[in-house]
Amino acid sequence: MLPILFKITGMWQVLLEHNMICHVTNEHQFVDKQTYYRWIIRDESRQRGSTKRPLLPSADELTSAIFFLNTVGPDALFRMILHKSSHERTPEELELVYEELLHVKALSHLSTMVKRELATVISFEQHYHAGTVLFHQGDQAKRWYIILKGSVDVSIHGKGIVCSLQEGDDFGKLALVNEAPRAATITLRDDDAQFLVVDKQDFNRILRDVEANTVRLKEHGTDALVLERISEPKGAAIEHSGSRALSCYSVMAGLPEKIIEYVLETRVDAQPDDAQEMDTLLEDFILTHLIYMSTNVLCNYLKTYYIRNTTSADPRLVTTNELDNEQKVTSKRRVVAFLSFWVRTLGLHFFFDPVANSFVEELYCCVLEDSRTLPGMNLILAKISSIRNQRESAQRSLxxxxxVVIECGVLSTMAPAPNPILPSDTCNQIIHLSDTTSFAMSIRMDKSTREICELASARLRYTQSDKAxxxxxxxxxxxxxxxxxIEISISTMLGLNSKLYVVYRDEIDSLQPQLDQNGPVESVHASILEFVSSSELAHQLFILHAQLLEATDEIELITQVIGREAFPGRLPSNLDLLMRRFNEVQCWVTTEVLLSLPAKRINTLKKFIKIAIHAKENRDLMSLFAITLGLSNIAVSRLSSLWEKIPTKLRRQFAEFESLLDPSRNHRSYRALVAKLTAPCIPFIPLLLKDLTFIHEGNKTNYNGLVxxxxxxxxxxxxxxxxxCKAPFAGAHSDMSSRRNTDSQNLIRNFRVKND
Incomplete structure (x- = not known):
């Protein structure tokens, strides 16, 4: 979140860049100090000899101007900082530049240290005319370019234009690395193109610094763990081994077993049980280990570490003495403490994994046995007993x-949210056949496609066993x-107005959508929309969305992005419902506006803008953007005569909402809004999934055999x-649900929509 002083500085910089003000001695940048600036417009009026008193802006015009300045101010501030030399940038300005670089696609694969180094030296370059040549093939390489705005053509002698690069792409780096001439000619495709630029000298220095700050621990002559020295470790990341602190390092890459070993030996002991914030490396490992290490492999390693007879693979920790009792206890304490942090991080969802569940009981038995023969195990036994009690409590919940989660395509009133969906929960699903007949079937969430087909076959008494x-x-x-x-949780994956068929493969081509899949032909909810207040509808949307959000586990996001097939048996059903809900609200808005009676359509449109305003106040960004996208649908936005009748204030408010969806600079406007909000809030889930997809597809999970x-x-x-976003929701739903309105609750759970 930008400090208020930064915001104001950015707004004044916008005025300077648009020639509304200027420094009395023509200093280009705006500076927050005792420096004089003057209004250029007023000076020009005096020069023309005008005697008319300038018209004062109306309140609406002033509000619009401030909104514009507030919107473009952060970009102007960013440019202003980049125009400064390295030694002129304050720590606060360097932090702002670093945060901006986090969202630049071309830099996504670079380490934190490199991005912070770049923040000190990266500069800004702007070219105003399409056709400008940045450099020619064969020129000496002097800079690395990253496209901030606009696009460029890449051409090679004898081949012409070979490709075009867009916002977020980079070029010119390879020639710097190889000390080679430029391999292509770069030409601007657009006017007003903007670039981030790194000079060759700074680029080479950063490469040298990276290697100097990299520690490689080898095993059998090959890298086993690659660490990066960090100047300011965050969290409780200092392990005390005598007088040595070994934790001023962050893991860059490593073998899975070496990463967990490093976490156990440099993070677990340093993390207090009652600390509000968990060590970053420890939390990162817990949240992401499933991507490269299954729970079964992790638990096996933890068991091995628990009973191990050597100290550490870290050469700085190796001793020639056998472990004494104190060292044995240390190893056992670390494993139990790690398990405690693991349970604390994932909560109830930890116990969804049968392997993790059984590991708690297995480790408890080991600690109990060791406590009878090994001194110093009492505190460890108490901790594992507490974890075991949590397991028993979770077992009762599970x-x-x-x-019933979904009742014939509609979210059931008995759906468990804010509690998560269990594998044993069911969906009452209509199964359709190729002859247009259908029947209802109760399907468990953990039933696979194969099992559903077998159940349907048995029910219908199909005899063609040779046809699948x-x-x-x-x-x-x-x-x-x-x-x-092998897919499971089929019912939650279905789209709006979709139908589920069980057919033979040769019947698939004959399947066609049914007439009732087109959605309603007249407004179903008009009367409720008319008589229930905007604030009440927004409140009920918030309650339901908060419940769905709390039920959703962050591991479900990983499952969705990386692929369900990579995590057999895991149910991303809660995330399915959350995404389905976003699409449903968006289609509901479009449907209600289009199906409203002409005389009431303007009121319906105004109603939804007001609901969006209340949604923003409630910090329900999912509702806010679903409504905004629904009203931005081409079928609604083209009703120009209707929009002209909307009051100016509401139109301006809706324009602000649309600007928040601007995808430029990696959705910078949305991210700036989120930075201002305090939890709890309901985030824009599609963008979170987009961010994860971008990270996953743009970065290899393994390279050179290392994670x-x-x-x-x-x-x-x-x-x-x-x-x-969701943590403060826990336990708060009884308070949120205190305001009950049956009509509005029924409405927001039972939308009838068009979705094509």
């Missing part, structure tokens, strides 16, 4: 009676999705933001 049945989703637009045999832990750091940062 053993609750199964409940398929499970097919037919969407309202005619698109068909064939589910793989790329820099990628895990980046993924964890997104997951941490997700956790921060």
């Amino acid at each position: 053993a609750r009676h199964p409940t 049945l398929c499970l097919v989703e037919v969407k309202s637009n005619g698109e068909k999705i064939i589910f793989s045999l 790329n832990f820099e990628k895990m750091h980046m993924i964890s940062n997104v997951l941490r933001n997700f956790r921060m």
Whole structure:
């Protein structure tokens, strides 16, 4: 979040860049000190000899101007800082530049240390005319360029234009690395192109610094763990081994077993049980280990470490003496403490994993046995007993009676949110056949496609055992999705107005959408919309969305992005419902506006803008942006005569909401809004998934046989933001639900929508 002083500085810089003000001695940048500036417009009026008193702006014009300055001010501030030399940038300004660099695609694979080094030297360059040549093929390489705005063509002698680069791409780095001439000519495609630029000298220095601050621990002659020296370790990241502090390092890459060993020996002992914030490396490992190390492998390693007979693979810790009792206790304490942090991080969702669940009991038995023969085990026994008690409490929660999550395509009133969906919960699903008949079937969440087809086959008494049945989703637009045999939680994956078919493979081509999949032909909720207040509807949306958010585990985001097939048996059902809900609200808004009676359509439009305003006040960004996107639908936005009748204040408010969805600079406007909010809030889930997808696809999970832990750091940062948004919701739903309105509750759970 930008400090207020930074915001104001940025707004004044905008005025300076747009030639509204100027420094009395023509100093280009705006500076917050006792320096004089003058209004250029007023001076020009005096020069023309005008005697008319300038018209004062109206309140609406003033509000619009301030909104504009507030929107573009951060970009102007960023440019202003980049124009400063390295030694002129304050620590606060360097932090701001670093935060901006976090969202630059070309830099996503770089370590934190490199990004911070770049923040000190990176500069800004702007070119105003398309066709300008930045450099020619064969020129000497002097700079590395990153496109901040605009695009460029890349051309090679004899081949012409070979590709175009867009915002977020970079070029010119290879020639700096290889000390070679430019391999291509770069030409601007757009006017007013903006670039981040790193000079060759700074680029080479940073490369040298990176290598100098990198520690490589080898095993059998090859790298086993790659560490990066950090100047300011965050969190309780200092392990005390005598007088030595070994934790001024962050893991960059390593073998999975070496990473967990390093975490155990440099982080666990230093992390107090009652600390409000967990050590970053420890939390990163817990949140992301499933990507490269299964729970079974992790638990096996922890068991090995618990009973091990050597100290450490870290050469700085190796001793020639056998472990005495104190050292044995230390190893056992670390494993139990790690398990405690693991449970604390994932909460109830930890016990969803049967392997992790059984490991708690197995470790408890080991500690109990050791406590009878080994002194100093009492505190460890107390901690593992506490974890075991949590397990038993979780088992009672997980053993609750199964409940219906989705009732024939509609979110059930018995859905467990804010508690998570269990594998034993069910969906009452309509199964359609190729002859247009159908039947209802109760399906457990953990039933696979193969099992559903077998149940349907048994129920229908199909006898063609040589022909395999398929499970097919037919969407309202005619698109068909064939589910793989191992997919689970099928009902939560279905789109709005979709139908689920069980058919033979040779029948798939004949499947067509049904007429009722087009959605309603007249407004279903008009009367409720008219008589229930905007604030009440926004409040009920907030309650439901907060419940769905709390039920969703951050591991579900990983499962969704990396691929469900990589995590067999895991249910991302809660995330499915959250995403389905976003699409549902968006389609509901469009449907209600289009199906409103002409005389009431303007009131419906105004109503939704007001609901969006209340949603923003409630910090329900999911509702805010679903409504905004619904009203931005081309079928609604093209009703120009309707929008002209909307009061100016509401139109301006809606324009502000649309600007928050601007994707430029990696959705900078949205991120600036989120930075201002305090938890709890309901985030824009599609953008979180986009961020994770960008990180996953843009960075390898493994290279040279080592886990790329820099990628895990980046993924964890997104997951941490997700956790921060939802953490304060815990236990608060009884208060949020105190205001009850049956009509509005029924409305927001039972939308009838068009979605094509």
